[in-house]
Amino acid sequence: MELVLAIAIGALYAAGIYLILRRSIAKLIIGLALLSHGANLLIFTAAGLERGRPPLIPEGQTEAAMPIADPLPQALILTAIVIGFSVLAFALVLFLRAFQTVGGDDLDDMRTTDT
Amino acid sequence: MNLLVVSPILIPLTAAALGLMLWRWRRLQRLAGGIGAVAGFAAAVVLVATVWRERILVTELANWPAPYGIVLVADLLSSLLVLVSAGMGLLVTVYSFASTDKRREAFGYYPLFQVLIMGINGAFLTGDLFNLYVWFEVMLMASFVLLALGGERPQLEGAIKYVTLNLIASAIFLAAVGLTYGVAGTLNLADLGDKLAETDNPGLVTTLGVLYLIAFGVKAAVFPLFFWLPSSYHTPPVAVSAIFAALLTKVGVYSMVRVFTVLFLHEPEYTYHTLILTIGVLSMITGVLGAAVQSEFRRILAFHSISQIGYMVMGLGLFTPLALAGAIIYIVHHSVVKANLFLISGLVHRRQGSHELKKIGGVYLACPALGLLFLVTAMSLAGIPPFSGFFAKLALVQAGLEAEAYIAVAAALAVGLMTLYSMTKIWTQVFWEPAPEGVTDGAAFPDDPSAGPWGMVIPVAILAAMAVALGLGAEFMFRYAMAAAEQLLAPAEYIGAVLGRPS
Numbered sequence: 001m002e003l004v005l006a007i008a009i010g011a012l013y014a015a016g017i018y019l020i021l022r023r024s025i026a027k028l029i030i031g032l033a034l035l036s037h038g039a040n041l042l043i044f045t046a047a048g049l050e051r052g053r054p055p056l057i058p059e060g061q062t063e064a065a066m067p068i069a070d071p072l073p074q075a076l077i078l079t080a081i082v083i084g085f086s087v088l089a090f091a092l093v094l095f096l097r098a099f100q101t102v103g104g105d106d107l108d109d110m111r112t113t114d115t
Numbered sequence: 116m117n118l119l120v121v122s123p124i125l126i127p128l129t130a131a132a133l134g135l136m137l138w139r140w141r142r143l144q145r146l147a148g149g150i151g152a153v154a155g156f157a158a159a160v161v162l163v164a165t166v167w168r169e170r171i172l173v174t175e176l177a178n179w180p181a182p183y184g185i186v187l188v189a190d191l192l193s194s195l196l197v198l199v200s201a202g203m204g205l206l207v208t209v210y211s212f213a214s215t216d217k218r219r220e221a222f223g224y225y226p227l228f229q230v231l232i233m234g235i236n237g238a239f240l241t242g243d244l245f246n247l248y249v250w251f252e253v254m255l256m257a258s259f260v261l262l263a264l265g266g267e268r269p270q271l272e273g274a275i276k277y278v279t280l281n282l283i284a285s286a287i288f289l290a291a292v293g294l295t296y297g298v299a300g301t302l303n304l305a306d307l308g309d310k311l312a313e314t315d316n317p318g319l320v321t322t323l324g325v326l327y328l329i330a331f332g333v334k335a336a337v338f339p340l341f342f343w344l345p346s347s348y349h350t351p352p353v354a355v356s357a358i359f360a361a362l363l364t365k366v367g368v369y370s371m372v373r374v375f376t377v378l379f380l381h382e383p384e385y386t387y388h389t390l391i392l393t394i395g396v397l398s399m400i401t402g403v404l405g406a407a408v409q410s411e412f413r414r415i416l417a418f419h420s421i422s423q424i425g426y427m428v429m430g431l432g433l434f435t436p437l438a439l440a441g442a443i444i445y446i447v448h449h450s451v452v453k454a455n456l457f458l459i460s461g462l463v464h465r466r467q468g469s470h471e472l473k474k475i476g477g478v479y480l481a482c483p484a485l486g487l488l489f490l491v492t493a494m495s496l497a498g499i500p501p502f503s504g505f506f507a508k509l510a511l512v513q514a515g516l517e518a519e520a521y522i523a524v525a526a527a528l529a530v531g532l533m534t535l536y537s538m539t540k541i542w543t544q545v546f547w548e549p550a551p552e553g554v555t556d557g558a559a560f561p562d563d564p565s566a567g568p569w570g571m572v573i574p575v576a577i578l579a580a581m582a583v584a585l586g587l588g589a590e591f592m593f594r595y596a597m598a599a600a601e602q603l604l605a606p607a608e609y610i611g612a613v614l615g616r617p618s
Binding site: 020025028032035036038039040042043044045046047048072073076079080083086087090091094095097098101102107110111112113114 | 245248249252255256259260263266268269271272273274275276278279282283285286287289290292293294296297345346347349350
């Protein structure tokens with residue numbers, strides 16, 4: 001299972017970086033989304049995968065029998081997804097405004113502030 | 116729960132929430148922003164005074180004990196930086212009262228400003244890596260909107276680069292946090308300091324260290340990750356540029372200092388410090404050379420920030436108490452001075468209607484006081500005694516000589532000279548040369564002989580006075596910074612305080 005997820009993460013990162021390197025802002029924003037998905041999946045995988053062993057302590061005992069699925073990474077990912085979602089929503093609006101102001105979605109037309 | 120440690124976060128949050136509730140009443144929003152800034156400053160002063168007595172304050176949120184819950188830790192460095200952020204927040208808020216246009220105010224300028232301060236304070240105070248990520252995002256979100264607010268074309272173009280590069284850095288940071296949890300099973304900084312020291316996988320830990328270096332390097336705008344800064348910092352209104360230049364990059368530098376003094380100590384000579392020192396030196400040089408070719412007031416200042424960040428990073432790279440103390444003084448000094456230069460550029464713009472050096476001139480003749488304020492600040496930036504920059508540079512150079520890092524010292528001194536060149540360029544073209552034809556100084560305000568409205572002049576004057584005071588009162592500043600640096604270099608105290616072990 002780790003192997004499949006590792007390949008998926010690699011593919012997400014590769015696709016994300018490829019899209020970010022394109023000149024169109026529409027592709028740029030999809031690339032950013034893929035990159036953050038890759039990072040989320042990475043947290044999920046790096047923290048260890050455990051199937052069918054919920055982190056519950058059986059009645060009458062004080063400790064769960066190891067190994068158990070770790071709930072913390074999932075809480076982290078949940079937070080990261082929410083943040084990523086809101087940031088992406090803002091970025092979409094920003095890019096739309098830039099598209100309307102500049103009159104195109106080519107990043108090469110947006111170099112007037114560069115030095 | 117210690118309310119004092121939480122207040123630098125709670126006060127701006129309350130002020131921002133109040134401001135949002137008063138959305139339709141612009142004047143009340145201003146009031147909420149102002150009260151929040153004053154209260155935040157007062158809380159930060161009390162925090163620093165308390166931490167100076169007790170050395171370190173830890174508070175466990177919702178009383179979940181560390182390392183399971185999230186802790187806020189105020190040590191000497193954190194609380195000093197909270198004071199800087201609150202102080203700069205207050206002064207720039209006052210400046211904004213006089214300079215921000217009604218449209219921006221109507222679209223939530225002051226609540227956003229408070230959210231920005233909250234994010235910055237949170238990043239300084241948190242003792243948990245994932246929480247640090249969250250505060251970074253809070254800060255970034257507010258800064259994104261402040262940067263783009265107004266929707267002028269340069270702002271949007273700058274914002275795209277700023278948003279993209281910072282989101283990539285956030286993704287790298289998040290990935291590093293996930294891998295750290297996979298390696299150590301905890302994200303509490305103090306707990307990690309324990310666990311990473313005795314890891315059985317030093318190779319992976321080194322990788323993590325470099326990932327953090329990249330993520331924070333983008334936020335701090337060091338060589339070669341700085342490209343977002345010179346293309347965005349000069350686009351928003353001057354007050355926004357000033358608060359960005361004063362605080363945002365410092366959060367990156369602070370995170371670097373925190374991570375590389377608590378977490379990654381397992382093979383310091385070989386892995387990080389040479390690398391960090393090299394990055395610092397290259398940032399200094401590229402920043403100052405980049406500034407030298409610019410011909411716009413704000414662009415010179417923005418590009419120049421990169422070289423100043425280099426000095427702070429150099430202090431971390433040398434990794435001695437004196438060097439870290441120098442870096443800490445530098446952070447404070449640079450916040451004050453660089454923000455002030457931006458604010459002055461705003462005053463000049465108000466008089467002459469441009470930021471292009473070619474289109475302005477003769478300000479000294481028209482308003483000597485403004486020239487004097489600029490001169491004091493610029494000399495301080497270049498490190499001329501007795502102003503603040505001199506002592507920051509002196510500490511770094513001394514530490515460099517002690518560590519026999521002669522190239523870094525030579526670079527630091529040469530870059531100081533080059534700084535003087537950039538500042539002289541501004542001084543000559545803006546203040547000394549006669550105004551170009553067709554430009555009359557203060558044409559827009561013929562009956563106003565003063566430097567500008569008091570709301571804009573007073574913060575500038577206070578900051579210039581700070582630059583002098585930090586130089587004349589260098590001894591006290593130095594004692595504080597030295598204590599903070601020694602605390603950083605003995606992380607056992609930090610770890611013990613958080614995990615509740617008697618040190």
